[in-house]
Amino acid sequence: xxxxSAEPTLTATDAAxxxxxxxxxxxxxxxxxxxxxxxVDRAEAVEPTVRALVAESDRRERVTAAAAALRDRYPxxxxxxxxxxxxxxxxxxxxxxxxxxxxxxxxxxxxxxGAEAGVVSALRDAGAIVLGKTVTTEFAHFEPGPTRNPxxxxxxxxxxxxxxxxAVAAGETPLALGSQTIGSVIRPAAFCGIVGFxxxxxxxxxxxxxxxxxxxxxVGAFARDVADVRAAAPVLCETWEPVxxxxxxxxxxPGDPYLAQASTVGRERFDAQVDALExxxxxxRRADPFEDIDALxxxxxxxVAAEAALAHAEWFRDYEDRYAEGTAELVRExxxxxxxxxxxxxxxxxxxRARLADVMNEEGIDVWLSPSAPGPAPAGIGDTGDxxxxxxxTHAGVPAISLPGDRAxxxxxxxxxxxxxxxxxxxxxxxxxxxxxxxxAR
Numbered sequence: 001x002x003x004x005s006a007e008p009t010l011t012a013t014d015a016a017x018x019x020x021x022x023x024x025x026x027x028x029x030x031x032x033x034x035x036x037x038x039x040v041d042r043a044e045a046v047e048p049t050v051r052a053l054v055a056e057s058d059r060r061e062r063v064t065a066a067a068a069a070l071r072d073r074y075p076x077x078x079x080x081x082x083x084x085x086x087x088x089x090x091x092x093x094x095x096x097x098x099x100x101x102x103x104x105x106x107x108x109x110x111x112x113x114g115a116e117a118g119v120v121s122a123l124r125d126a127g128a129i130v131l132g133k134t135v136t137t138e139f140a141h142f143e144p145g146p147t148r149n150p151x152x153x154x155x156x157x158x159x160x161x162x163x164x165x166x167a168v169a170a171g172e173t174p175l176a177l178g179s180q181t182i183g184s185v186i187r188p189a190a191f192c193g194i195v196g197f198x199x200x201x202x203x204x205x206x207x208x209x210x211x212x213x214x215x216x217x218x219v220g221a222f223a224r225d226v227a228d229v230r231a232a233a234p235v236l237c238e239t240w241e242p243v244x245x246x247x248x249x250x251x252x253x254p255g256d257p258y259l260a261q262a263s264t265v266g267r268e269r270f271d272a273q274v275d276a277l278e279x280x281x282x283x284x285r286r287a288d289p290f291e292d293i294d295a296l297x298x299x300x301x302x303x304v305a306a307e308a309a310l311a312h313a314e315w316f317r318d319y320e321d322r323y324a325e326g327t328a329e330l331v332r333e334x335x336x337x338x339x340x341x342x343x344x345x346x347x348x349x350x351x352x353r354a355r356l357a358d359v360m361n362e363e364g365i366d367v368w369l370s371p372s373a374p375g376p377a378p379a380g381i382g383d384t385g386d387x388x389x390x391x392x393x394t395h396a397g398v399p400a401i402s403l404p405g406d407r408a409x410x411x412x413x414x415x416x417x418x419x420x421x422x423x424x425x426x427x428x429x430x431x432x433x434x435x436x437x438x439x440x441a442r
Contacts, residue, residue: 287385
């Protein structure tokens with residue numbers, strides 16, 4: 001057990017990442033019971049401050065029992081699945097057998113039941129152990145939970161996947177699931193200084209996940225580095241096809257109307273990151289794939305509101321008084337969206353995806369670069385930060401990843417990379433070498 005008198009370091013500095021831990025667990029160099037017991041020690045040390053995990057009275061007994069059962073099931077190291085003994089945090093909008101789903105809300109738990117999410121079952125089949133549910137904003141919208149940023153507990157970890165990002169950053173788990181409807185994977189990953197990956201829309205099944213806006217809801221994941229995300233991706237994503245190391249990419253930077261949404265410090269750090277890549281020999285081209293960013297932002301926000309109103313129609317009818325005001329306002333706004341406007345907003349997703357592909361083909365661009373958030377994590381935990389830098393990539397449903405970049409006033413600032421729809425495998429392959437350049441430049 002940890003020495004409770006010691007002041008814990010809130011960010012992970014020496015804990016093994018997913019890749020190293022999975023390898024040691026499969027070969028038998030690390031015992032799964034001892035490994036999960038150590039992570040529970042870590043959680044008990046940092047949770048009073050970070051508050052990333054949904055409270056659970058018997059976590060240690062449950063996870064050590066799961067590890068023991070796994071060890072008994074796979075005595076031969078040669079038979080062990082890829083994520084044998086690896087703990088995973090699961091955002092509390094995903095149904096998980098044996099766990100209640102609260103979705104950060106005050107609704108009766110009996111109303112929020114459902115079959116286990118397919119992606120959770122896939123992780124378990126691959127040998128992963130559910131460390132616990134992670135805190136989410138209410139119904140994955142903007143109403144914050146109690147989670148704090150491990151880099152500065154007086155700042156937000158981002159949302160809505162706040163607990164998942166903070167749990168990985170604090171060293172409580174090497175892998176966690178999140179979801180993104182506007183910027184709920186990329187932004188918290190940037191604020192917490194870790195890697196967040198949002199695959200192409202539909203690449204990870206979203207069954208068993210409480211919806212916010214089904215046309216743009218994505219399942220994503222958090223890990224310490226790109227290699228860890230690449231290790232988990234074949235389990236998370238359907239029809240994953242490993243790729244050989246692709247040729248060096250040509251990077252694209254969107255035009256000023258989009259980039260002007262970043263703060264002064266966010267833009268400065270982004271420009272420095274792009275400069276570092278150019279100094280490393282990468283080619284960077286400027287192009288503008290967003291004809292009217294303000295109109296695009298409005299369409300996406302109205303789409304989310306309309307589909308949230310549809311998803312929550314029955315719950316909101318019966319339990320309106322139990323919704324936080326911000327979430328209630330979203331549902332009420334969604335009721336004002338007409339059928340035609342909703343159809344246009346849904347069609348806009350396909351139109352933007354096609355425009356991105358056209359501009360990439362015309363300009364010879366492989367990967368778009370942009371800030372992961374307007375700037376570093378804002379002070380206070382009453383606001384999760386602005387997802388505006390993530391919105392167009394989510395609207396188009398293209399794969400995106402946030403890489404730890406530079407720092408501003410000691411706080412992490414991420415670099416967002418996006419590519420063509422369905423090109424997830426190459427994005428992760430490129431991201432691994434790109435992350436190394438960024439690390440050298442820090």
